[in-house]
Amino acid sequence: xxxxxxxxxxxxxxxxxxxxxxxxxxxxxxxxxxxxxxxxxxxxxxxxxxxxxxxxxxxxxxxxxxxxxxxxxxxxxxxxxxxxxxxxxxxxxxxxxxxxxxxxxxxxxxxxxxxxxxxxxxxxxxxxxxxxxxxxxxxxxxxxxxxxxxxxxxxxxxxxxxxxxxxxxxxxxxxxxxxxxxxxxxxxxxxxxxxxxxxxxxxxxxxxxxxxxxxxxxxxxxxxxxxxxxxxxxxxxxxxxxxxxxxxxxxxxxxxxxxxxxxxxxxxxxxxxxxxxxxxxxxxxxxxxxxxxxxxxxxxxxxxxxxxxxxxxxxxxxxxxxxxxxxxxxxxxxxxxxxxxxxxxxxxxxxxxxxxxxxxxxxxxxxxxxxxxxxxxxxxxxxxxxxxxxxxxxxxxxxxxxxxxxxxxxxxxxxxxxxxxxxxxxxxxxxxxxxxxxxxxxxxxxxxxxxxxxxxxxxxxxxxxxxxxxxxxxxxxxxxx
Amino acid sequence: xxxxxxxxxxxxxxxxxxxxxxxxxxxxxxxxxxxxxxxxxxxxxxxxxxxxxxxxxxxxxxxxxxxxxxxxxxxxxxxxxxxxxxxxxxxxxxxxxxxxxxxxxxxxxxxxxxxxxxxxxxxxxxxxxxxxxxxxxxxxxxxxxxxxxxxxxxxxxxxxxxxxxxxxxxxxxxxxxxxxxxxxxxxxxxxxxxxxxxxxxxxxxxxxxxxxxxxxxxxxxxxxxxxxxx
Numbered sequence: 001x002x003x004x005x006x007x008x009x010x011x012x013x014x015x016x017x018x019x020x021x022x023x024x025x026x027x028x029x030x031x032x033x034x035x036x037x038x039x040x041x042x043x044x045x046x047x048x049x050x051x052x053x054x055x056x057x058x059x060x061x062x063x064x065x066x067x068x069x070x071x072x073x074x075x076x077x078x079x080x081x082x083x084x085x086x087x088x089x090x091x092x093x094x095x096x097x098x099x100x101x102x103x104x105x106x107x108x109x110x111x112x113x114x115x116x117x118x119x120x121x122x123x124x125x126x127x128x129x130x131x132x133x134x135x136x137x138x139x140x141x142x143x144x145x146x147x148x149x150x151x152x153x154x155x156x157x158x159x160x161x162x163x164x165x166x167x168x169x170x171x172x173x174x175x176x177x178x179x180x181x182x183x184x185x186x187x188x189x190x191x192x193x194x195x196x197x198x199x200x201x202x203x204x205x206x207x208x209x210x211x212x213x214x215x216x217x218x219x220x221x222x223x224x225x226x227x228x229x230x231x232x233x234x235x236x237x238x239x240x241x242x243x244x245x246x247x248x249x250x251x252x253x254x255x256x257x258x259x260x261x262x263x264x265x266x267x268x269x270x271x272x273x274x275x276x277x278x279x280x281x282x283x284x285x286x287x288x289x290x291x292x293x294x295x296x297x298x299x300x301x302x303x304x305x306x307x308x309x310x311x312x313x314x315x316x317x318x319x320x321x322x323x324x325x326x327x328x329x330x331x332x333x334x335x336x337x338x339x340x341x342x343x344x345x346x347x348x349x350x351x352x353x354x355x356x357x358x359x360x361x362x363x364x365x366x367x368x369x370x371x372x373x374x375x376x377x378x379x380x381x382x383x384x385x386x387x388x389x390x391x392x393x394x395x396x397x398x399x400x401x402x403x404x405x406x407x408x409x410x411x412x413x414x415x416x417x418x419x420x421x422x423x424x425x426x427x428x429x430x431x432x433x434x435x436x437x438x439x440x441x442x443x444x445x446x447x448x449x450x451x452x453x454x455x456x457x458x459x460x461x462x463x464x465x466x467x468x469x470x471x472x473x474x475x476x477x478x479x480x481x
Numbered sequence: 482x483x484x485x486x487x488x489x490x491x492x493x494x495x496x497x498x499x500x501x502x503x504x505x506x507x508x509x510x511x512x513x514x515x516x517x518x519x520x521x522x523x524x525x526x527x528x529x530x531x532x533x534x535x536x537x538x539x540x541x542x543x544x545x546x547x548x549x550x551x552x553x554x555x556x557x558x559x560x561x562x563x564x565x566x567x568x569x570x571x572x573x574x575x576x577x578x579x580x581x582x583x584x585x586x587x588x589x590x591x592x593x594x595x596x597x598x599x600x601x602x603x604x605x606x607x608x609x610x611x612x613x614x615x616x617x618x619x620x621x622x623x624x625x626x627x628x629x630x631x632x633x634x635x636x637x638x639x640x641x642x643x644x645x646x647x648x649x650x651x652x653x654x655x656x657x658x659x660x661x662x663x664x665x666x667x668x669x670x671x672x673x674x675x676x677x678x679x680x681x682x683x684x685x686x687x688x689x690x691x692x693x694x695x696x697x698x699x700x701x702x703x704x705x706x707x708x709x710x711x
Contacts, residue, residue, distance in 0.1 A: 028694045042529040049527040055520035062500070065492045072485075078678070084484040086491075136700055137691035155691055163692055179692035183700055190701060195606055211676060221643050221687040221702025227679070228639035229606055239488065244519075246669065250661035251524045253682070254626070261690075264529065264545075265626040268643075268702070269682040277678045281581070281600045281638035287678075293488045301495035 004333050005356035011331040012360070016445075021157065021328060028156050029319050035262025036316075042264065043254075053255055054374035057310035060209075060242050061300065067209035067242045068291065074212025078274030080287040088118035088294050095120060095201070095234055096127055098288055102232050104129060104198035108190075110216070110223035111135035112203025113151055113313055114236045114292055117335040117348075120201070132193045134222035136186050143170045149329040151336060152260050152315035157328060190222070200226035200284070204237040205312065206252060207289075210245045212273055214289060217256060219267035227272055233284040235272070238292050240299075240309040246271075252312065259372040260314035299347045305380045308343050310373035317367035317377055323360055332357065339367035343380045351388055358384035421451050524662050531625050531659040538624035538657050539710075545627025546708065549685030550698060553627075556711040562651060563592050565709050569614070570595065573647065579604075579612040581637025585651050586616050600637040606644070615645035615703075619652050621667055622708065625660040626684055629708060630668070633679040642683065648703040652710050 002010070015021055040046045060067055072082040085091035091114075099107060107129050109115065121142075124131045133142040137154035141147065143166055148154030155163070160177040167185055168174035175181045194200075202223050204214035214235050216223045227233050243252065249269070257263040276283035299308050318324045318338030329337040334345045334357070342357035358381040367377040389397070407413045425448075431437045432448065439448060454462075482490065531541050539555060546553035556562045569575070570593055579598040580590045590597055598604065598612050609615075617636040619629050629650050633639050642648050658664050668680065687702030698704050 031694050043527060044530055045527045049524075052521060052524065052527060056522075058500075059520055062496065064496070065489050068489070068492075078676070084488050086484050086487045090484060134701065135691070136689045140691065153691065153694070156694065158692075160692055179695040180697050182692055183689055183697040187699065187701060191610065194701075195610065213676070213680075219687070220689045220700035222700070224639070224643040224681065225701055228643065239492075245522070247522060247662065247665040250665050251527065254528060254661065265628060265682065265684045267684055267686075267688050269684075271680040272678065273676050273680075274678045277633070280633045280678060281603055281641075282606075283633060283639050283678050291488070293491065297488065297491035297495050300492060301498065303498040303501045306500050 004353050007333055008327075008331060008356055008360065011333075012327040015328045015331055016326045022326065024157065024159065025325055025328065028153070029325065032262050032319055036258060036319075037262075039258040039262055039264050043258070049251060049255055050372055050374050053251055053372060054307075054310060056243065056248055056251070057373050058307065060244055061240060061306065061309045063244075064239065064242060064300065067244060068239060070209040071207050071212055071242060072289075072291070074209075075273065075289060076212075078212065078277065080212075080274045080289055083288060083290045085290050085292045085294070088292075091118050091236060091290050091292050091294070092120060092123045094288075094290055095236070096123060098232065098234060098286075099124065099129055099199050100127070102198060102286075104232070106193065106197045107131045107199045107201060108193050108197035108226050108230065109133050109138075109201045110203070110218065110226040111138050111154070112201065112236055113335060114203050114238055115201065116148065117294065118236075118292070120236070132190065132197070134190050134193070134220075134226055135218070136183060136220060136222075139186055139190065140166065143167075147330060147335075150315060150318060151313055157330075194225045194229045197226075197230045199232045199234060200230035201234045201236065202226055204235050204241055205256065206243050206249065207237055207241045208246050208249070208271070209242055211271075213246070213271040214273075215249060215253075216270050216272070217253065217266045217268070218270075219261075219263075221268055224268055224270060227270070227284070228282060231284055232286045232288070233272070233275070234288045234290065236290045236292060238294075238296055240296050240311070255372045256312050256314050259316040259370070295348045299344060302347070304383055305343065305347070307373075307375050308340070308347075308380060310375050311340055311344070312373060313340075314372060316370040316372060317375075320366040320370045322362055322364065322366070327360070339377045339381070340375070343375075343377055343384070346384055346388075351384065351391065355384065355388035358382075358388070415455075418451065418455060422453070425451055525660060528660060528662075529625055535654070535657070538659050541624040541659075542622055542627055542657065542708075542710075545624070549627050549706075551627060551685050552705065552707040554707070554709050556709055559589070559711055562709050562711045563589055566590075566593055566616075566649070569647075569649065569707065573613065575613040577612050578614045578616060579609050579637075579641055579645055580616040581618075581641060583618040583635070583637070585618050585653065589651060590616055600641045606640065609640060609644050612645045614647040614649055615641045615643075616649045616651065617642050619650050619656065620671070620680075621664050622650075622652055622657045622710065623659075623661060623664045623682070624657060628661075628664070629683045629706070630664055631681050631683060632672070632677040634677040639679050642681070643687075643702040646699065646703055647705040647707070648683075648686075649707045650709065652708060654710060657710065 083094045133139045140155040149157045164174045164177040173185050205217045206215040253269050257266045275287040324338040334341045346354045361381050365378045433443045577596045619631050621630040686698045686706040687700045689700035
């Protein structure tokens with residue numbers, strides 16, 4: 001089996017050369033950027049909103065134990081059942097157990113990155129359940145048998161033509177490639193599923209401690225139907241999703257929609273605080289909430305990177321990341337791609353096998369600037385690099401740096417190396433970009449930066465000499481203090 | 482140790498080290514510091530501006546509705562609400578509608594002269610799916626965002642406002658609030674002693690952009706949303 005790093009390199013190499021892919025992603029994200037900036041401008045104080053959100057998230061995770069207990073107690077008081085899953089396997093077994101106990105056949109799911117994280121569909125399908133993704137983008141990638149491309153826009157890498165072919169092949173129904181008609185095909189198919197499903201599974205964007213509710217953000221209404229029609233509802237939510245108070249949503253809902261999709265508010269923001277209550281006409285008879293740790297407490301224990309748990313999974317850092325925009329979401333081979341994925345995946349799956357992700361960054365800081373909850377993303381990438389090298393030093397890298405230090409600390413050696421460099425550059429022209437080039441890894445796709453013909457010091461000395469000559473020629477002395 | 486205690490113990494252990502952040506604002510609520518003031522929760526000055534008066538709120542709700550493609554009608558009277566409903570019935574050829582027996586909705590729906598599927602006290606979901614429109618009341622309209630706030634107790638359950646292809650909201654002027662903080666304050670005041678199992682902030686008809694980021698209305702929920710404010 002290829003290592004995650006080798007697979008990443010291979011896919012990245014293919015996709016960065018795929019100009020159609022790049023064009024598609026740039027077009028989609030260009031539209032997003034226009035809308036996002038328009039909505040940001042409507043805030044009276046966007047920066048203040050980010051600060052406030054970061055402060056609330058920081059408060060929440062620094063009292064996570066207390067808020068989780070409060071959340072669970074209030075939710076259970078209304079007849080819901082709260083399950084605690086220390087790791088992915090525990091969460092899978094809990095959900096599998098509920099589906100088996102209810103004698104379920106069909107399960108309808110709304111989009112949940114936590115479910116992707118624990119590979120829930122594989123488990124349920126192997127146990128014989130029919131699982132249908134109801135979010136349109138997730139439905140499309142499920143039909144293709146591939147993971148989502150992006151945590152908010154799962155099918156953004158596909159054209160309408162490809163989706164039409166997919167629907168024709170898998171559903172036998174594809175009238176045209178108009179997005180409207182294709183959406184209506186999915187609507188017809190999925191309507192039947194909501195009505196016949198025994199269990200509905202959702203994720204959650206927030207868990208409100210004060211009132212014991214989960215909050216689900218969506219645009220399509222698929223989560224609304226998933227939570228309304230089946231007799232059993234299960235929500236899988238990461239423990240870091242807690243917000244202290246209900247009214248905090250007045251800030252977080254518009255922040256999430258603006259950063260995530262360039263909307264002021266998403267189509268449906270829905271709170272669920274229990275199964276059907278006395279006097280209510282519908283709703284599930286049972287409501288299970290599964291709280292997932294799965295290494296989140298490891299991130300919490302890292303005092304430098306604890307703020308990675310602020311993440312509200314808006315995807316803003318992916319959208320602005322120059323690496324993501326070139327290598328694409330599936331290249332990462334992780335549940336969470338992009339900058340946030342490169343920060344949390346080494347915690348979730350181990351730094352040793354995933355250390356290539358923090359290195360696949362230009363450290364430009366666009367992610368940190370875009371993050372609505374002010375996660376210090378690009379510094380966390382640097383910290384991962386440091387930790388990776390401390391764990392497992394690379395001898396030639398250490399040697400190279402030691403040599404570099406030796407050279408820059410000795411002016412004569414430094415000048416000599418510059419002179420040699422200029423000379424080498426002349427010779428380099430003969431092999432540049434070919435396999436004989438010692439810098440081939442760089443030059444095969446990029447320009448080699450050129451050394452200036454003159455160093456700054458040389459230039460300065462020359463300039464001073466010229467001036468002195470001119471001044472003395474004009475009969476002026478140097479200006480005294 | 483049971484799984485609950487395992488997770489809580491891990492969290493407490495993890496929080497023993499204080500946060501060390503590179504560019505952090507002063508941690509106002511660091512681990513163990515119970516005296517630190519909680520962060521500010523006054524969001525009104527951060528969010529988009531809404532004018533002070535009722536007319537401003539109506540204008541803001543109307544502007545947001547245009548963007549969202551919500552049909553918004555400011556009615557002079559209850560009589561005009563009924564006229565609007567009849568217009569919708571005839572324009573869309575409604576055969577059967579669904580509603581709940583709320584004091585505002587019931588008389589208006591009965592005046593339509595159509596078979597009505599009432600969701601109160603339980604219903605057949607397949608029959609509800611066949612209805613041409615779902616008519617409900619709401620808890621609030623939010624001017625700032627063009628949002629309709631409904632709950633499982635005030636609007637005929639969870640499915641009525643999302644399963645039929647057209648959701649029609651009948652609201653009163655006193656229900657219009659300026660912004661999101663006001664909407665949450667209203668909910669807390671109304672329900673703090675007995676929360677409904679579902680509260681939904683509905684902002685426009687159901688929508689998706691999952692195919693080439695092109696907007697399509699009516700992904701799974703209603704293709705149309707109409708708000709009649711009297």
